Amino acid sequence: MERMATAPTGKAPAAVFTGDVYMTPITVPTPPSRLFASLVRFTPGARTHWHSHAVGQTLYVTEGVGIVGTRDGGLIRIHPGDTVWSPAGEEHWHGATATNLLCHLAMLEWKEDGSDPTTWLEAVSEDDYRAANQQ
Numbered sequence: 001m002e003r004m005a006t007a008p009t010g011k012a013p014a015a016v017f018t019g020d021v022y023m024t025p026i027t028v029p030t031p032p033s034r035l036f037a038s039l040v041r042f043t044p045g046a047r048t049h050w051h052s053h054a055v056g057q058t059l060y061v062t063e064g065v066g067i068v069g070t071r072d073g074g075l076i077r078i079h080p081g082d083t084v085w086s087p088a089g090e091e092h093w094h095g096a097t098a099t100n101l102l103c104h105l106a107m108l109e110w111k112e113d114g115s116d117p118t119t120w121l122e123a124v125s126e127d128d129y130r131a132a133n134q135q
């Protein structure tokens with residue numbers, strides 16, 4: 001057992017996030033564990049690009065108000081204490097609302113070969129994001 005060092009907070013890459021997003025890693029996979037967990041803070045208006053996770057993903061909201069969207073038009077408004085499960089391979093996005101911060105824990109497993117399970121796609125359009133905020 002050991003207390004791990006606190007990892008530095010980094011800016012999430014603009015290539016796959018829109019707006020200002022800060023990530024603080026909690027744990028990276030140490031075999032045989034494949035768990036990756038991170039505290040993600042989205043400023044108002046910030047969100048991920050569309051993406052999917054090969055082994056699924058659990059989000060747990062710690063602060064603020066956010067939105068999760070799926071390709072079938074599904075939109076879920078999320079609040080502190082909410083848990084959201086994204087099944088393996090389901091294309092989705094998540095982020096803050098236009099008017100509030102969102103902080104969530106993101107928990108996902110690496111693939112069995114040890115590689116990153118996330119497939120990144122295109123940005124969520126301004127029109128789609130605006131519509132999601134009006135739900």
Ligand code: MN
Nearest residue numbers: 053057086094
């Ligand atoms: Mn995700």
